Amino acid sequence: MENSKRNNRGIEENTMAILDASGVKDAQDVDDDRLSFLEAVRASSIVPESGTAPTGKMLGAIFQILKDGKSLELTMASYQLLNALDKHFPRVYLSHSDKSKLSSTKQFELVVKEAWSPFVLGSEGVYSGREAAVKHSSEPLDSFGFHLLIQDIAQVANGANFQVFDTKPLGDMLAFQYLVNVLEGDFLPRNTAYRETKNWALLRESMLNMILEAFLLLISGGKGEGFQTRYNVQGSRRISYKSLIKDCVSIISNRCYLHAGFSLYDLKTPEESSAKTIHSCDAAVSIALVELGKGTCTAVQKLLVLIMELDMSKKQADMQGCTTRADGVRTPLVEIILDELTYNEDLLSPFFQAFSEPKWKLEMILQYFWKYITKPSVRTRRSNNSSEDATFGGVLKCFSNGTNTKSIIKKISTEVSQLLLAHAFQAYLSLQHSVEDIADSREDIGGSSVVQICESMISAFHNLRRMDEDVEIMPLAKEALFTAATILSTKS
Structure with a gap:
């Protein structure tokens, strides 16, 4: 053990010496030193079969290079190295036990290693984000700094705050993608272990839960002019959990890879493009920003899915009495998203077009419908215990006759109804194992067969047209109806 520590210290000294910028160096020399440092870390940690894990100081330096975003080459190299190191030296993982498969006990154990983290966790880091985000880019981020990073990306997605030759958005996007990868790598094995053991402490101590819990401290402790003055936060940029989700x-809705201040069309036809064209910004940076925008949207979706999975596990823990008042009360993410989409219906189509995770996409659409569908005034004990209403089949039954359909489209338009039905049908089919299994599948979660779902889809759109003769069936809905008819034809 002592020899290992001494070896790590020697590697740290040798690699960190490369970053010593003493003396006069131009920008290119500094970039070369940083690239050499990254390569030295890779050579000592990943290339050998039994490489040595880099120290926290070394990882912090790599994280600083990533966040600085000084050049496209450095940003990509540091991002790839950090992800490779996390895979090579995971902080949290499941270790399979040697117990017999016939044993009723769990077949794995959760292993949590003490390691450097890009996040400051716990109440001690609640208010360090401004300094970490602005002054000390090598410092780990807390909830505050994490949200500032997302806010900056959102501004780029909206086409604002983008300067020519500015590689900072690249660093922001890749830093965010890396941070989400870290949260995922910590959460997924913990959630798997929780489902097996029902030990809520495993998720309580997850990075994701601790970051979200810190938002409750920010909200309760960050009100008033003193907080805004101390951290230079204007009223329109107040930090809260809901504003983070917004x-x-x-x-996701703005599809930042299409709204980064330019387009690939600009790169191909500079004579017809706006001020932010190939004439005024580097082509490599432009193309990289478009591609990284796609990855960033995927990372945002991954973050939302992780939070929704955490919400579901926490709800189960609440029902089992495993949580305490110290866990705090947080509005479920699905409710916040639905409130945002309800307040601004213009986001409905682009959001569900971009959000592709079928399980939660279907869940959000079903909950959206049930906000407006009239519930039966009298329910029997049997119907109260049934979960059929909460399924896609249950929603489609509400469109089974003209009266119910008319009641629904009074509250939400015909256009919104067919948009949501089409996306829900798409997500429903995605949850099936394969295209071949769709026609042969007998039941969904609510007990409706795939054939019944397809018949109900066609019936629902028939009633929509009966109640609104002027409605134009949108292309997405036409595709859904064609798919439903094709599946039915295979069973006839």
Whole structure:
């Protein structure tokens, strides 16, 4: 053990010496030193079969290079190295036990290693984000700094705050993608272990839960002019959990890879483009920003899915009495997203077009419908215990006759109804194992067969047209109806 520590210290000294910028160096020399440092870390940690894990100081330096975003080459190299190191030396993982498969006990154990983290966790880091985000880019981020990063990305997604030759947005996007990868790598094995053991402490101590819980401290402790003055936060940029989710919805809905201040069309025809064209910004940076925008949207969706999975596990823990008052009360993410989409219906189509995770896409659409569908005034004990209403089949039954359909489209328009039905049908089919299994599948979660779902889809759109003769069936809905008819034809 002592020899290992001494070896790590020697590697740290040798690699960190490369970053010593003493003396006069031009920008290119500094970039070369940083690239050499990254390569030295890779050579000592990943290339050998039994490489040595880099120290926290070394990882912090790599994280600083990533966040600085000084050049496209450095940003990509540091991002790839950090992800490779996390895969090579995971902080949290499941270790399979040697117990017999016939044993009723769990077949794995959760292993949590003490390691450097890009996040400041716990109450001690609640208010360090401004300094970490602005002054000390090598410092880990807390909830505050994490939200500032998302806000900056949201501004780029909206086409604002982008300067020519500015590689900072690249660093922001890749830093965010890396941070989400870290949250995912910490959360997924913990959630798997929780489902097996029902030990809520495993998720309580997850990075994701601790970051979200810190938002409750920010909200309760960050009100008033003193907080805004201390951290230079204007009223329109106040930090809260709901505003964080609003920024995430905005990034997904705006499809930041199409709204980064330019387009690939600008790169191909500079004579017809706006001020932010190939004439005024580097082509490599422009193309990279478009591509990284796609990855960033995917990372935002991944973050939302992780939070929704955490909400579901926490709800189960609440029902089992495993949580305490210290866990705090947080509005479920699905409710916040639905409130945002209800307040601004213009986001409905782009959000569900971009959000592709079928399980939660279907869940959000079903909950959206049930906000407006009239519930039966009298329910029997049997119907109260049934979960059929909460399924896609249950929603489609509400469109089974003209009266119910007319009641629904009075509250939400015909256009919104067919948009949501089409996306829900798409997500429903995606949850099936394969295209071949769709026709042969007998039941969905609510007990309706795929054939019944397809018949109900066609019936629902028939009633929509009966109640609104002027409605134009949108292309997405036509595709859904064609798919439903094709599946039915295979069973006839």
